[in-house]
Amino acid sequence: MRRVNPTLTRTWSAILFDLDGTITDSAPGITNSLARTFALLGRPVPPLQELMAYVGPPLLAAFREYAGMTTDEADEALVVYRSEYSGAASLDTAVYPGVAGLLERIHDAGIPLALATSKPELNAIRILEHFDLAKYFTAIVGASEDEVRSEKADIVAEALTRLGAAGADLSAPVMVGDRIYDAEGAAANGVPAILVEWGYGSPSEAAAATAIVHSADQLGKLLLG
DSSP: OOOOOGGGOSOOSEEEEOSBTTTEEOHHHHHHHHHHHHHHTTOOOOOHHHHGGGSSSOHHHHHHHHHOOOHHHHHHHHHHHHHHHTGGGGGOOEEOTTHHHHHHHHHHTTOOEEEEEEEEHHHHHHHHHHTTOGGGOSEEEEEOTTSSSOSHHHHHHHHHHHHHHTTOOOSSEEEEESSHHHHHHHHTTTOOEEEETTSSOOGGGGGGSSEEESSHHHHHHHHHO
């Protein structure tokens, strides 16, 4: 799965980062909240391996696809999940080694940063602030509370819009994520994607990326030269 395109190293005008599986290892808080959600809904609790599939894609779509829920059932499940995931559960996470330092280096290099995550925007802001990382980002974009903006392509588009409004040069943006949803959402906006191996993606998802990296140091070389 370790594929690096040597021609990818360049000066990027703006960099978009996913959150879960890219900046933070948030799976414990998410899967525990999902398990409680299924239990509260009176449904069988899937094993951890199956719950891991929910980490990354928009949850409404995940509930429908993986649990076979109807639209109304998925809406109910999302409400329950958000209640379970609010507060301390959302902070049951850790920043991956080397990532905080890389974000600081990108910021110090003057390259605008945006967060583009399928996590609800207020939760994303809370997590970045908790780890003192929000200060590095020009824009922090997540799913809207009403889920009107939840698909990754729409989130990436909004992140680009906010970067542009802040005066960022959008001539050569790049997306950094860990799942195929990040690569496809970026591609829908004409943006190349770098996927990180330390996240929650599988080898089969690598084909959608421009490059794959296995460490923060390797990612830094692609982003900063």
